[in-house]
Amino acid sequence: MILLGEMSLWIALLVAGWACVTSFTGGVLRRQDLIASGERAVYATWGFVVVASLGLWTALVQHDFSLRYVASYTSRNLPHLYTLSAFWAGQAGSMLFWALILTTYSAIAVWSNRNRNRVLMPYVSGVLAAVTLFFLATICFGDSPFERLPYDVIDGNGMNPQLQNPGMAFHPPNLYLGYVATTVPFAFAIAALITRRLDAEWLAAVRRWALVSWFFLTIGITLGMWWAYVELGWGGYWAWDPVENASLLPWLTGTAFLHSIMIQEKRGMLRKWNVVLVVSTFLLAILGTFITRSGVIQSVHSFAQSPVGVWFGALLVIALSVTTYLVVTRLHNLEAKAELESMLSREAAFLYNNVLLVGIAFSVMWGTLFPILSEAVRGTKITVGPPFFNAVNVPLGLLLLALTGIGPLIAWRRTSVSNVRRQFAVPAFTAIVVGAVLLVLGMREWHALVAYILAGFVSGTILQEFYKGVGARMRMHGENPIMAFVRLVARNRRRYGGYIVHAGVVMLFCAFAGLAFKREFDVTLTTGQAFRATDPYGHAWRFVSDGISRFDALNRQVTAVTLKPWRDGRAMPLIESEKRQHVDSRGQPTFEPSTAVGIYEKPSQDVYVVFTGQTAPDTAEIRITFNPLVWWVWYGGMVMALGGLIVMWPASDRTRAQSGYAAVMRPAARPSPADAAL
Amino acid sequence: MSRHRHTESYTRRDFLIAAAVGVAGVALPRRARGQDTQQSGEQDGQGVTQGPRTTMSGPMNESAYRPVVLPPKPGAKPSMSDGQRDALEHQLHCQCGCTLDVFTCRTTDFTCPVSPPMHHDIVNLVLGGYTAAEILDAFRKTYGERVLMSPVREGFNWAGYVAPFVALGGATVAVAALIRRWRGVTAGVTGDAAASLPADAPAATPDEMARLDAAIRDDER
Numbered sequence: 001m002i003l004l005g006e007m008s009l010w011i012a013l014l015v016a017g018w019a020c021v022t023s024f025t026g027g028v029l030r031r032q033d034l035i036a037s038g039e040r041a042v043y044a045t046w047g048f049v050v051v052a053s054l055g056l057w058t059a060l061v062q063h064d065f066s067l068r069y070v071a072s073y074t075s076r077n078l079p080h081l082y083t084l085s086a087f088w089a090g091q092a093g094s095m096l097f098w099a100l101i102l103t104t105y106s107a108i109a110v111w112s113n114r115n116r117n118r119v120l121m122p123y124v125s126g127v128l129a130a131v132t133l134f135f136l137a138t139i140c141f142g143d144s145p146f147e148r149l150p151y152d153v154i155d156g157n158g159m160n161p162q163l164q165n166p167g168m169a170f171h172p173p174n175l176y177l178g179y180v181a182t183t184v185p186f187a188f189a190i191a192a193l194i195t196r197r198l199d200a201e202w203l204a205a206v207r208r209w210a211l212v213s214w215f216f217l218t219i220g221i222t223l224g225m226w227w228a229y230v231e232l233g234w235g236g237y238w239a240w241d242p243v244e245n246a247s248l249l250p251w252l253t254g255t256a257f258l259h260s261i262m263i264q265e266k267r268g269m270l271r272k273w274n275v276v277l278v279v280s281t282f283l284l285a286i287l288g289t290f291i292t293r294s295g296v297i298q299s300v301h302s303f304a305q306s307p308v309g310v311w312f313g314a315l316l317v318i319a320l321s322v323t324t325y326l327v328v329t330r331l332h333n334l335e336a337k338a339e340l341e342s343m344l345s346r347e348a349a350f351l352y353n354n355v356l357l358v359g360i361a362f363s364v365m366w367g368t369l370f371p372i373l374s375e376a377v378r379g380t381k382i383t384v385g386p387p388f389f390n391a392v393n394v395p396l397g398l399l400l401l402a403l404t405g406i407g408p409l410i411a412w413r414r415t416s417v418s419n420v421r422r423q424f425a426v427p428a429f430t431a432i433v434v435g436a437v438l439l440v441l442g443m444r445e446w447h448a449l450v451a452y453i454l455a456g457f458v459s460g461t462i463l464q465e466f467y468k469g470v471g472a473r474m475r476m477h478g479e480n481p482i483m484a485f486v487r488l489v490a491r492n493r494r495r496y497g498g499y500i501v502h503a504g505v506v507m508l509f510c511a512f513a514g515l516a517f518k519r520e521f522d523v524t525l526t527t528g529q530a531f532r533a534t535d536p537y538g539h540a541w542r543f544v545s546d547g548i549s550r551f552d553a554l555n556r557q558v559t560a561v562t563l564k565p566w567r568d569g570r571a572m573p574l575i576e577s578e579k580r581q582h583v584d585s586r587g588q589p590t591f592e593p594s595t596a597v598g599i600y601e602k603p604s605q606d607v608y609v610v611f612t613g614q615t616a617p618d619t620a621e622i623r624i625t626f627n628p629l630v631w632w633v634w635y636g637g638m639v640m641a642l643g644g645l646i647v648m649w650p651a652s653d654r655t656r657a658q659s660g661y662a663a664v665m666r667p668a669a670r671p672s673p674a675d676a677a678l
Numbered sequence: 679m680s681r682h683r684h685t686e687s688y689t690r691r692d693f694l695i696a697a698a699v700g701v702a703g704v705a706l707p708r709r710a711r712g713q714d715t716q717q718s719g720e721q722d723g724q725g726v727t728q729g730p731r732t733t734m735s736g737p738m739n740e741s742a743y744r745p746v747v748l749p750p751k752p753g754a755k756p757s758m759s760d761g762q763r764d765a766l767e768h769q770l771h772c773q774c775g776c777t778l779d780v781f782t783c784r785t786t787d788f789t790c791p792v793s794p795p796m797h798h799d800i801v802n803l804v805l806g807g808y809t810a811a812e813i814l815d816a817f818r819k820t821y822g823e824r825v826l827m828s829p830v831r832e833g834f835n836w837a838g839y840v841a842p843f844v845a846l847g848g849a850t851v852a853v854a855a856l857i858r859r860w861r862g863v864t865a866g867v868t869g870d871a872a873a874s875l876p877a878d879a880p881a882a883t884p885d886e887m888a889r890l891d892a893a894i895r896d897d898e899r
Contacts, residue, residue: 234782241777343857351857355849363842370829370838378834383771385779385827392842520764522785592789612785623785 002064005055006146009096012048012103013136015041019129027122027194035122042110042125045132046103053100056093056145060086065153069093069145075158076585077555082159085169089159091293091308092145094172099135101180106132109184109209117205123191124184131183134315142308158555161582161594167227171220175247178217179285182250184209185257186282189275193326198271198333203261206278210257211648213281215641217251222637233595233610235520235625237633240389245368246288249361253281256357262494263347266412272327272334273354279323284361286316291368342414349407356400363392398450401509404502405458408465423464430460451513455506462499462506469496489646497646504643507636514605514629521625525563527618535567535605535626542566546574548620556580557589561611561620565600575600577611577622603631742773743792746799746820754807766810767800770817771827779827 019041026034056069060083065071073086073093088094106128113121139145162168185206192202224247225237238244257277263270290312327334342348367384374382409423434456435449443449466485469492473484489496517536525531525545533541546562559579565572578596581589598609606627613621758766767781774792776783780800784793796817803813817825829835 233786234778235786239777343854348857351853352850355846355853359842359846359849362845366841366845367838374829374834374838381822381824382829382835383824383827384829384838385771385777387769387828388838391828392839396842396846520781520785522760522764522781592787595786610785 001058002055002067002146005052005058006144008048008051008055009136009144009146010140012045012052012099013133013140015048016045016129016133016136019045020126020133023122023126023129027126035125038122038125038129039110039114042103042106042129045129046107049096049099049103049136053087053096056087056096057084059146060084063156065156066148067145068147068149071149071153071156073157073159075156075555075590077583078156078159079164079554081166081169082164085163085172086159088172088176089163090145092139092143092147094176095135095139095143095308096145097173098176098180099132099139101176102128102132102135102183105180105184105209109187113205117188117201119195119197120188120191120202120205123194124187127187127190128183131187134311138308138311142311155585158582158584158590161556161580161591162231164582165227165231167223167230171223171227173220174216174223175220178213178215178220179247179250179288181209181213181216182254182282182285185213185278189278190323190326193275193323193330196330196333198275198330200265200268203264203274207258207261208648208650210254210261210278210281211644214251214254214258215644215648217247217254218637218641218644221247221251222634222641225637226634229630230597230599231594233597235518235608235610235623235627236515237630240364240367240386242368243288243292245364245389246284246291249284249288249365250281252357252361252364253277253284256354256361257281259350259357260354263350267347269347270351270354272331275327275334277354277358279327283316283320283323284365286312286319287365290316344410344415344420346407346410346412349403349410353400353403353407356396356403360393360396360400363396364389367392394447397509397512398447398454401451401454401458401505404505405454405461408461408499408502426464427457427460430463431457445513445516448513448516451509455510455513458502458506462503465499466496493646493649493651497643497649500643500646501640502643504636504638504640507632507639511629511632511636514627514632517626517628519626520623522612522621522623524615524619524621525561526616531624533624533626535607536628537604539567540569541607543575543624545620545622548614548618553580555584556582559611559614561622563598563609563622563624565607572607573600575607575609577609579611579614601631604628606630739773739775739792742775743795744820745795746803746816748803748806748808748816750806751808754805757804757807757809762810763800763804766804766813767797769810769814769827770796770800771825772796773821773825 019038021038022034022041023038025031026036026038058064059067059070060074063070063074063076069090069092070086073089074083078086082089086093088097106125109128110121110125113124117124188202188206188209192198221244224244228234228239228244229237254277257274260270260274260277264274290309293309293312367389370384371382374380405427409420409427411419415423431453435453438449438452443452466488469488470481470484473479473488474481477484477487479487489500519533519536521531521533523531523543525543527545527547530542530544533543535541542565544564544566546564549560549562551558551560557580559581560576562574562576564574575598577598579593580596581593582591584590595610595612598611600607600609606625608625608627610623610625611620612623615621764781767784768779770780772778772780772783772790772793773796774783774787774790776787776790778786778793780793780796783790784797787793799817800813803816808816814826818830823830829838831839
């Protein structure tokens with residue numbers, strides 16, 4: 001199976017090359033036989049990559065340490081889940097995993113368009129096959145997971161302990177599913193540019209793919225934050241690390257596209273902008289991969305410097321050059337079909353929203369790449385860390401939050417002053433109440449205060465929209481509130497699913513603002529010794545060290561410290577933090593020791609305990625952190641993903657037929673005096 | 679029309695050339711092997727041996743520490759509380775090779791040999807009566823600008839802070855200009871638009887048109 005897998009990889013490379021050539025040639029010459037052959041080759045490529053992937057998984061499960069990849073990332077005592085997830089733990093395997101997702105998406109895209117978009121499809125297949133060809137070539141010629149070692153190995157190196165976490169088993173696949181899904185809209189955009197069919201047809205084809213990408217990126221980023229929080233032990237979930245930033249960039253431009261696509265669908269505007277956003281989202285996904293794999297920027301999450309970084313750099317340059325040329329030569333095909341009627345309209349709000357989202361994406365990319373620029377210009381190495389990103393992005397983020405609440409309150413085309421007054425009353429009142437309450441309670445952190453006031457405003461907007469919608473259904477159909485709510489969302493998934501996403505955004509911003517009240521304590525405790533601290537809510541906590549214990553687990557030696565916490569005199573559950581020294585199957589230490597964080601989790605705050613060191617057999621150095629509202633990050637992410645799922649859920653034909661309006665009416669001529677007399 | 683055909687043929691050629699360049703770019707890099715930075719061991723014929731020590735971000739630079747020592751100020755008292763000192767440590771980048779600040783690194787990675795002595799230097803400077811700005815400056819003189827978690831707001835570094843806002847401002851101005859232009863165009867075509875409607879379009883009174891407009895807008899919301 002392993003040999004078959006390796007052979008399949010090479011065959012897949014050839015077949016992808018065939019798919020690319022025949023698809024483009026078929027499209028240019030309008031030869032149906034070549035087009036059909038190209039599409040069949042796309043399916044065949046998928047089949048061969050599946051076989052190659054099964055080959056690698058087989059090697060991992062069978063502990064075939066003759067493969068360098070298997071020996072490098074697994075060991076005999078590695079738990080089964082992580083043996084399987086080792087597929088994407090290293091450079092070569094993750095590239096194959098990327099190719100597996102890409103070919104699967106390609107096959108789905110070709111199959112689902114077998115009777116649609118036939119003019120575009122040869123070029124769509126061609127672009128998808130070209131990108132697949134790039135990845136397969138990178139694997140075959142650059143870094144293959146099937147490379148064999150010239151000697152026998154008794155046991156493998158094992159997996160980095162920090163990757164032995166459920167979050168890390170699921171975070172990369174979701175991120176890859178999101179990154180790779182950007183390729184399909186990109187392929188459609190290129191096809192539309194080549195064929196000059198830049199109407200709404202290609203947009204309809206890519207909208208769901210853009211949502212798929214956004215959905216998986218949202219889940220992947222949230223899981224990544226969760227992993228960093230529970231595994232790395234630094235007490236936070238977002239450090240503005242270059243690789244974290246790289247995942248955020250396509251998410252930001254993808255979010256901008258999902259808003260601006262509505263303007264093109266409804267008003268025929270922003271046609272150039274949408275093409276630019278689709279292309280940018282793909283290029284930023286590739287840029288992220290380049291950053292992760294080139295070693296050009298230091299990061300917690302990066303792979304080592306390797307030649308594939310150069311390959312990705314080349315892909316980036318080529319893709320950017322080709323798409324820039326195509327866009328520039330087709331600008332006249334991308335003129336808007338309608339014009340903006342008012343600066344106070346939904347489409348204008350979406351425009352501002354796009355400017356902000358892309359502005360944030362630019363600032364994140366700028367900050368990520370600024371150390372390289374600084375070194376090139378001044379020859380001085382600098383660090384661009386959280387203080388920089390927070391200084392630049394917090395104001396932009398707050399503006400974006402404000403627009404999240406304002407946008408839904410404004411009507412399409414134009415809004416009257418009376419309409420504004422009516423629509424804004426409840427959200428503004430909610431914001432004022434929230435602000436007043438927080439000020440009375442003594443909150444003086446102005447960033448957090450503004451965030452909560454705006455969160456109140458957006459919540460007011462969302463609640464008002466649901467209240468009106470549910471009320472209307474109850475009146476019109478006599479439904480009870482729950483049924484009215486369910487049907488309201490089901491009948492208009494895009495709108496109300498979008499509001500659910502906004503609710504998730506509010507939860508996230510509330511959680512982010514909670515960081516302003518984080519409290520950290522660095523303490524040394526001997527067994528039986530107590531430490532007292534006050535949390536951000538004013539509760540008095542007492543932590544008593546229950547001692548240090550040592551024991552062996554499956555593939556590690558554990559040293560653990562246990563704390564007995566009391567809050568306002570009431571006993572709370574024990575909190576245990578561990579230091580782990582992973583060992584191989586012979587009991588020999590592997591890797592540096594790692595930390596397992598102890599967390600007492602509540603929606604109001606986390607008590608986060610890290611065993612940082614040991615100064616005597618019964619004396620532990622401990623960091624205790626009160627992290628307010630962190631829980632809301634994970635659940636905010638889930639709510640956003642749920643909203644995204646609702647938005648992209650396929651609509652029934654009946655619902656689709658009801659949307660839009662086709663009748664064109666013209667104003668009646670003024671009745672003549674004679675008509676009036678009659 | 680001829681221009682259209684010309685552009686198309688040029689694009690095909692251009693695309694093929696680009697594809698050829700891409701293939702060449704893919705084929706050129708040498709075959710080489712890399713391993714995740716997070717892997718510390720090297721395989722040998724017998725099993726596993728320990729490689730160089732690593733941080734969460736790559737190889738650990740164990741000899742990166744350089745003392746930052748200044749004589750205490752006359753009659754010195756601690757210049758800040760422990761909480762303020764911890765906040766100050768969040769502004770200094772540990773030099774072990776990780777991406778963390780001194781406080782986070784020393785309380786997270788207990789194998790780091792660099793952040794604890796950096797912490798001790800900070801403690802001594804605080805006890806010596808030095809202010810946060812003075813301590814940051816002393817570290818900057820010893821390690822260079824990279825020891826700060828964010829660039830100092832001076833010289834070329836201003837580009838880092840200002841560029842996002844300049845870009846955003848430029849985009850806002852461009853959008854405003856675009857909207858103004860669009861609105862101008864709309865105002866110019868409104869009259870013609872009504873005249874260009876199909877002759878068989880059903881007639882409607884102004885009141886009906888207003889209600890239809892409101893209904894459409896409500897539907898679109």
